Amino acid sequence: INVQRYKGGFPWIGIPTFFHLPVALTPEDLKAGEVDVAIMGAELVGGMRARTWGPMEMRNPHRSEIYHLWGEWAMPELDSGLAWERELRVVDYGDAPMEPLSLERTIPEVRKLVRQIAGVKLKNGKQTVPIIVGGAHALMYPDYAALADVYGKDKIGVIHFDAHQDYAPTGFGHIHTHGNPVRALLLEGFLEGDKFVQVGLRGPTSTDVPTLKEARAAGIRYHTMAEVEKRGWEAVMEDALKEVREQADYLFISFDVDVIDPTFMPGTATPEPGGLYIREVLPMMRRLCAENDIVGVEIVELKPDADVGYTSVQNAKAVLRQCLNGMAMRKKGLT
Amino acid sequence: INVQRYKGGFPWIGIPTFFHLPVALTPEDLKAGEVDVAIMGAELVGGMRARTWGPMEMRNPHRSEIYHLWGEWAMPELDSGLAWERELRVVDYGDAPMEPLSLERTIPEVRKLVRQIAGVKLKNGKQTVPIIVGGAHALMYPDYAALADVYGKDKIGVIHFDAHQDYAPTGFGHIHTHGNPVRALLLEGFLEGDKFVQVGLRGPTSTDVPTLKEARAAGIRYHTMAEVEKRGWEAVMEDALKEVREQADYLFISFDVDVIDPTFMPGTATPEPGGLYIREVLPMMRRLCAENDIVGVEIVELKPDADVGYTSVQNAKAVLRQCLNGMAMRKKGLT
Amino acid sequence: INVQRYKGGFPWIGIPTFFHLPVALTPEDLKAGEVDVAIMGAELVGGMRARTWGPMEMRNPHRSEIYHLWGEWAMPELDSGLAWERELRVVDYGDAPMEPLSLERTIPEVRKLVRQIAGVKLKNGKQTVPIIVGGAHALMYPDYAALADVYGKDKIGVIHFDAHQDYAPTGFGHIHTHGNPVRALLLEGFLEGDKFVQVGLRGPTSTDVPTLKEARAAGIRYHTMAEVEKRGWEAVMEDALKEVREQADYLFISFDVDVIDPTFMPGTATPEPGGLYIREVLPMMRRLCAENDIVGVEIVELKPDADVGYTSVQNAKAVLRQCLNGMAMRKKGLT
Amino acid sequence: INVQRYKGGFPWIGIPTFFHLPVALTPEDLKAGEVDVAIMGAELVGGMRARTWGPMEMRNPHRSEIYHLWGEWAMPELDSGLAWERELRVVDYGDAPMEPLSLERTIPEVRKLVRQIAGVKLKNGKQTVPIIVGGAHALMYPDYAALADVYGKDKIGVIHFDAHQDYAPTGFGHIHTHGNPVRALLLEGFLEGDKFVQVGLRGPTSTDVPTLKEARAAGIRYHTMAEVEKRGWEAVMEDALKEVREQADYLFISFDVDVIDPTFMPGTATPEPGGLYIREVLPMMRRLCAENDIVGVEIVELKPDADVGYTSVQNAKAVLRQCLNGMAMRKKGLT
């Protein structure tokens, strides 16, 4: 559904969908439009996390401008020479519903919506790729589960950017919180631990040592910031890219924005000093999306209120754009 | 066009149109929907005024939340017992186009769009009421002119809330700026001076004395804040309401948010200390819209960037809501 | 327990308890110290409300300084000539525990702690007065229930300052949310509706009309801001003070900071334009606490993060101080 | 010395002197220019007060714009019809020097500079009026003392706007602090207590009770905010204006910006909730300066850093402008 009066324009004109994209609300819309990528919002919150305004601010061009001209006015990324807005068909799929007092009741709704998107078969033999904008990291559970519903269990590798391991045993007896989606997925058998590559872990509230050992025993590979400090980002990035390629045919990217250092990304719920800098993250995302068969992406834990400026939302959008740029490169054969 | 997946919900869920209302893009949409009120954005800027982000932030629920539940979840105003969302059919009509380097080229486009809305004839014998969210006050010219195109010249009274008289002779030789729309309209004969009631004028950059005399000679009635300080708001409000009723059958409300004191409304382009307080403004707007035949409303000069908090956008939205509340009261016969 | 090295000092020196008061952690401490008032924090949150940081910032002198010298350096209020720090024995009772993923599990813990305080019998025949610093308004349920546990059912009147009626039928099937504590208390028979006097109600998300009628049927008295706009604050304040005195021997003050206009109190969770101004609130609180037998006070819905400045916390503290000032006046017989 | 290239202009063009006025650095400059009013900055600080940036930000048009066109572009105040920039000859006299580690060494330098200004005799029989922009209120001592040096002891009444009485016995054994200039002046015999009218006092750190009694014994008249709450501002303002006129032939205005409520004036060093609102202050200042022979004005305790927005500086400038407006009215005989 086109909700813009014009074919292109300035950021501050028009209805603020994600990147001013057209809206689609049903799988039929996606199929009819041969949509490559559908971006949806999911204010999945609960417990200590209130509404994050992540999806709303990722739509709003005000705090994330990047001078972004939309529609026919879009310009290419300089590294690829491509404007993804033109190479890919991308839509705003609206938001998942939300039961604000119960995470447990909301999770199946998210899963259903992601499955709707991922299940759409396009004429080119591909399926629509869901991008989920969160919302708390508890999303990893319904997001991955929905993909597994469509592609099968243990078929999809995960690259998981995060300051935290998100493998806590339980959260006060709850299995679905932002602190333990990795465990929930493993426990319920959606994938094996060796499908996980974690990047950016650091303290002091990432995990405890027994859990870390358990994680290693489960086959999870991880790269801490201490490793990055010692070996340098180049080396760690190359290793992680290689491990990802070896894992599985399909790749799911779970991007917790707190992997980025809080000076570059203050707008997040559990900031930890000493994270990745923005010029380390952008090429990594571009390469991941250009060199792999991405079946889903989530970008979570954005909390714009914690940033009195605009850099958090803008950087989050830049991360997402680099992935879309990479997907466009892949479609064009430019990897 | 409905762009929401759900029938009602929280502010932070869904595509952020004005108050999460449905979208309409053509007069046919308005007619088909029997739309009472169409809200449109107009980033009319130029010269010293850059994009104001007024329309965008008035759509975005984040900085102006009022805990506003939308659609079927909407609740009534306590003073009227009505939820205007249910009494009136209101839509988001999108934005006017914008030629960022030329006010002169943009003005006719705005006029055209406002005329489109105001010209729609409804089954109940009324016409759709345009509400224009600005943008600079230069909008008064195309907004009123469009209404005059539809209703005829000198048929529509104007109540003009402003710290400034907006009757400057010219702005560097330009007739269309935020400083002289009143003069432009009078010069071109769209209405007589006695159709104007101005409220809230104060210094030190409101006007010069010769201009003030000219204004008086032209028949413009005005109430300065010095008068409010002396006589009290109650007395001045009653006078202004009476003058308005005597003027004309139809009423256009031109609301420059800088009429409000900058402590309550820091987010404006030319703040002047000593303005109206919020509890003076809200009942005034409610009564104006309940007691008169409103044919158009503009709310202009909002500049959210100048407010590091959220009160400006929220108060601007409260002003608009009170007018919609008043319109709903009038429709119900509750004045 | 004294945690300060000095007998008095500047705000920025020492361990930041509430007003730099001594700490007490058990009812025995309260009894031993003949404590008149015990202030406790309660981060009762849930659902859409995350941690509010209310208690923490009410302790921290940084954003709420009022130049407050503590201990022996404290100075008197000019209206009463009293320094409450010297007239009353007041302590910081620490915080209630919190189960972040379940409001239901936390509520009994809060009730237990409040009951501990209120149950302490002093030598002068009085009982210690709990002041609860929230946290979401769902606190009204355990706070009042604990007082009823101690003083008996239907013995304590409530003056309830709020923009909202907090009488919603249920919140998504949950009886304990910030939107329906009044109903929960009535349903469970803790008091009759005629014990409630509500002040400051306004739209647009205060209540719906059937609920309002139900409230009236239940005997709840309320004063909307529309009434204040029409009759003036003086008249409404006197009425409310009178109604309060007629209700019951004991009084509980439930102060939702959103009753204050958001320009004066931006730091709250559900701001509504058009509320009370600060110079209306302060004398009201002083008189309430000077002229009545207060058995408990809660001050809730403070959300300092929503205020980029400091006025919210400072004003909230001023409200609390005026109540303590009033209590000191009553103790001295100065009402 | 003219430091502007143009005869008038926008706020954002030119060297930012106070109101873009010409600069004068010596008494000879003042005499040559027949200067009516000389505005000087004084970063008098010490102890707990660091640099306040008051003078710098009062020069900078950025945070206090009032859309203020300067020089030939200046417009009149609407209440008087006068543009003070044209009626009075006003200059920026630069800043007093500052010994940052010793208040005691800086005070005589300020006194010397104020005396320089006040001692200039103009052809019309008047003397140049110094306006001192502070800086801490310790300025009251050198500012008044310098005027007494010129006009004689006990000849000049003082209207003192402040939340605080500034009559503390001593500050840690120091007689010159922002807390005791009133006492310092009385102790050293510069004037009698009955020359003081204080407006706006309120707690909780204004003064202690014995000091208040001492003040009353010394003949100081004061109006607390508690009096304003009871009697209304109109009545108190008229009383204060009358008392001022009865005191002495000359008047010195000592304006501590903390007399204004911190919602309207967050940018101050010792904010106290419950102060004057802006629409109470502006007419008071205009009348004071129109109806009395002003020999000096100080505006102190501005601390722009404490205001993340711009209202504090803008309101402080509005207060100063209303006084200049009043002076222009008096010169024109418009009182």
Next chain:
Amino acid sequence: INVQRYKGGFPWIGIPTFFHLPVALTPEDLKAGEVDVAIMGAELVGGMRARTWGPMEMRNPHRSEIYHLWGEWAMPELDSGLAWERELRVVDYGDAPMEPLSLERTIPEVRKLVRQIAGVKLKNGKQTVPIIVGGAHALMYPDYAALADVYGKDKIGVIHFDAHQDYAPTGFGHIHTHGNPVRALLLEGFLEGDKFVQVGLRGPTSTDVPTLKEARAAGIRYHTMAEVEKRGWEAVMEDALKEVREQADYLFISFDVDVIDPTFMPGTATPEPGGLYIREVLPMMRRLCAENDIVGVEIVELKPDADVGYTSVQNAKAVLRQCLNGMAMRKKGLT
């Protein structure tokens, strides 16, 4: 013209000119003072860009303090051992005039003023170097054109730091906007493309691909951030420095602050994530100004309002200081 009362001092004392330097308003002043460098402000704005407050905030020491002691109190840079304030004669040349509603009318005024400065011949055979503080990048046209007026066409190389190529075909039919000064200069034959070295280009709104090809065809050399990510800053910096030296005898530095990553420089009009970090920029600027014959510098696109903190202004000032430091080194023969 000296506008300071003292020979040196703290940042917060005195009239806030650029770095508290003396003022000069005419070429005669420059000649008389044997001025090496004259810094002027130019609020050249238009269309989507309103006043930027760049020059005003670069003068104001408040948000850009660097603890900068001025005049005789200035201290040396640690890398060179020189205090440029002592080695060079530098002045504040005031601001260019501004026609706020027409870029076209303002541009010739800026060109005239820059030409005035650059045309001053000093006794040492050099000419005064203009530094222009903007304002929008449309300044590049009048700034370079003025230098060409003085030094001749195609005599001056340009190192152009920018996220954007600024070579857009036209801006809505306007040749003078912040998006196409490079094209305007080339089209009008002021210089050949091979005199341009561009550093820091990145997406997504830098340029389109045909334009990039055109740029390459025109001989423009550019270094994208993608190149920096791959080859490292050291290598790219050395290449750029070498290319600059080969180009021409004279060098003009056009520094668009958006070349810096927005985490370090949020205060700019079109931020693009992924730019240079501050420790890359500072040595580059020092070396450029020490190793080349600089005939002009512009620093543009600063927009302090977009930075709620102070780092943008401070970093912009540091960039400028490093160039002045380099010039001082060159004068001393320390390159």
Next chain:
Amino acid sequence: INVQRYKGGFPWIGIPTFFHLPVALTPEDLKAGEVDVAIMGAELVGGMRARTWGPMEMRNPHRSEIYHLWGEWAMPELDSGLAWERELRVVDYGDAPMEPLSLERTIPEVRKLVRQIAGVKLKNGKQTVPIIVGGAHALMYPDYAALADVYGKDKIGVIHFDAHQDYAPTGFGHIHTHGNPVRALLLEGFLEGDKFVQVGLRGPTSTDVPTLKEARAAGIRYHTMAEVEKRGWEAVMEDALKEVREQADYLFISFDVDVIDPTFMPGTATPEPGGLYIREVLPMMRRLCAENDIVGVEIVELKPDADVGYTSVQNAKAVLRQCLNGMAMRKKGLT
């Protein structure tokens, strides 16, 4: 003294001591508790520095959350696998007293309190390590002097992180300011210059050249940021670590937060662009505290008000945590 009701918990629950640690107020408490490390606050200010709120905000978990679970809920650092809260006994020792108008009177009080801590002999043969949270850098004098009182003169090396050399001859005739503690200590013979290793010096207000030469003559070793830019941080860090080890048996760390680049640490009193980035600082601190016998640490010049966000406090806390982490590693033999 335990002031928490619970054994562990969330940041937002409980009395906000440093890291929610127990309180100790006397040396006896320290001895009884076998306390390894005692953290104390010291608002040592004077002259141009007002209260910094450093200690208060370092206690307050709100702006420095790091999601820090306390007590039994604490988690280990990922690099060491240790939770220092469990390996070390650490307490909050409260604050030093403060005479706000006299640095000279406060300094002996600080020295006394630091000496109290450092003089406590533990059963394991060690002595309690004081960590002083400032407050201005004038603290270096009483902090080091107290250690020298306990350990003897010239026995303790100093690693001094700072943008500034802090070796100014005098500050307006005062020997104790934030600009000359190094000189004060050397002058009074507490240690020789060769015990100093300074890291991070840069301009433009670090020092003057004669002072730098004097410093070198006195044997002080220093590493400027210019050296870091040329040689890289790795090389400089290794050199500094080596120099430190060669100096003395004991080490005192004097950490001025302005050594960190102001983009990462805007909340400081004299920011200088071009400093260390956070990922350079954290491993350095960990290694320093793991590889040396630390007898005292000070972290000074934090000024949270200068940071509108939270990163400064959070990064300062991260620096402190890495030192505690290193100490825990050393205790466990993990260096």
